[in-house]
Amino acid sequence: MGTNRRQVALLASLVVGVLLPVLVTAGYLYTRAVDQYASTVAFSVRTESMPSPIELIGGIADIPTSGSADADILFAFIRSQEMVETLDARLGLVEMFSRPEGDPVFGFDPTGSIEDLTDYWRRMVEVIYDPGTGLIEVRALAFAPEDARVIATGVMEESARLIDDLSRVARDDTTAFAREELERAVERLKLARERLTRFRSVTQIVDPSADLQGQMGVLGSLEGQLAATLIDADLLRESTRSGDPRLRQAERRIAVIEARIAAERRKLGQGAGGTGGGDYASLLSEFERLAVDREFAEQSYRAALAAHDQAQAEARRKSRYLAAHIRPTLAQSSEHPRRIVLTAMVGFFALCLWALAALVYYSIRDRR
Incomplete structure (x- = not known):
């Protein structure tokens, strides 16, 4: 009689612990759970990486490679709260996810916070x-x-x-x-040219140098006439007396x-009574200093321009982009x-828990 009671109790526990949860779960899934697509x-x-001309001549061409670091960033971004907030503002995620009013298990509570929405996402x-x-x-x-495809499309667009x-930031850096x-080289060149122009105006x-050559020619001609x-x-x-008018005229x-x-x-x-900064020696010295400054500024500008062009070419040569090999699909079922x-x-799991509980119970009972 006791054995029959134990068997009935074990069977009852099996019904309550295993069969009932299965029936409740199946009933909810097949009667209230809304279909998801x-x-x-x-x-x-x-x-x-686009090949440079030297690489093309040498027959070496870069091929598209995957950016693993960027993919790691993108993986974290898709699951982030920022992605959820952006798509919620664009698409209305709360409205999409809270449409099944009679499905509290799989639907989203529209009164939930952004953290709840992120977990649900x-x-x-x-x-x-x-x-x-x-x-x-x-x-x-x-x-x-349609909502599923809109969400997938939004994820792809925000990822792109x-x-x-990231590509623009890397290019700017x-x-x-x-x-x-x-x-800086442009400003230095402008200043050097302005100083040289001011010198010429004053x-x-x-x-x-050209003016000095002309003055030297005048001086040489005068020295020739003097000789x-x-x-x-x-x-x-x-040939004449000391008071001869021709001699006085020659002396004058x-x-x-x-x-x-x-x-x-x-x-x-070159004379003893120079006019300070106005003599040709000072003017020539000042002009040469300004000319050297301008020449150095021009060389610096050319070097900076070449470096800038090279940096831009290097930035354009390496570009990141999102390549989609599967476009957002539209489910039919x-x-x-x-x-x-x-x-x-x-x-x-209910059967496993029931079996474990039964084993524990009978083990304790046998020890008594």
Whole structure:
């Protein structure tokens, strides 16, 4: 009689602990759970390095490679709260996920916080990432086929925007230093040219070197005339008296030529009575200093311009982009929730718990 009671109790516990949960689960799944539709999109982050001319000549060409670091960032971004907030503002995720009013288990409570929505997002959007190949597959669930595809499309668009932003930041970082150096070189060249222009405006001399050559020619001509006049005067002294008018005229001519030579030499900075900064020696020294500054500024500008062009070419040569090998799909039939699988799982775990509890009970009973 006691054995029969134990068997009845064991059978009752089996019904309550295993059969009842299975029936409740199956009843809910088949009567209240709303169908869910899946949309799948798959893509990868590609970094395409365009070959330089030297590499083309050598027959070496870069091929598109996967950006694993960018894919890691993208994997975290898709599951982040920022992605949820962005798509909620764009698409209205709360409205999409809270449509099944009679399904509190699989539906989203519209009064939930952004943290609740993020947790629910990670339940409804599965991200599969293969670090070896860099491929990312996203499966979005929703209670309407169109909503699932809209969510998958939004994920792909926001992912592409993130990769574009990362590429732009990397490009700006690559060219920022070269651009700053170019701007400094331009300002240095402008200042050097302004100083040289101011010098020419003040002195009214375009090129002191050319002007000096002209003055040297004048000085050489005067010295030649002086030598000829001295010879004529010597000849007159030998053939005439001391008071001869021609001799006095030759001496006056000599004095005028010598005075002119002295004045020209003072202008060239070679005389004893120079005019300070206005003599040709000072002007030529100042002009050469300004010319050297301008030449150095021009060389710096050319070097900075070449470095800037090279940095821009390097930034353009390496570009990131999102390559989608599976476009967002549109489901024709519902595959979720997996009612048979969920019911079988509940039954399996309930049976395991029931068996464990029965073993513990009989073990304790036998010891008594």
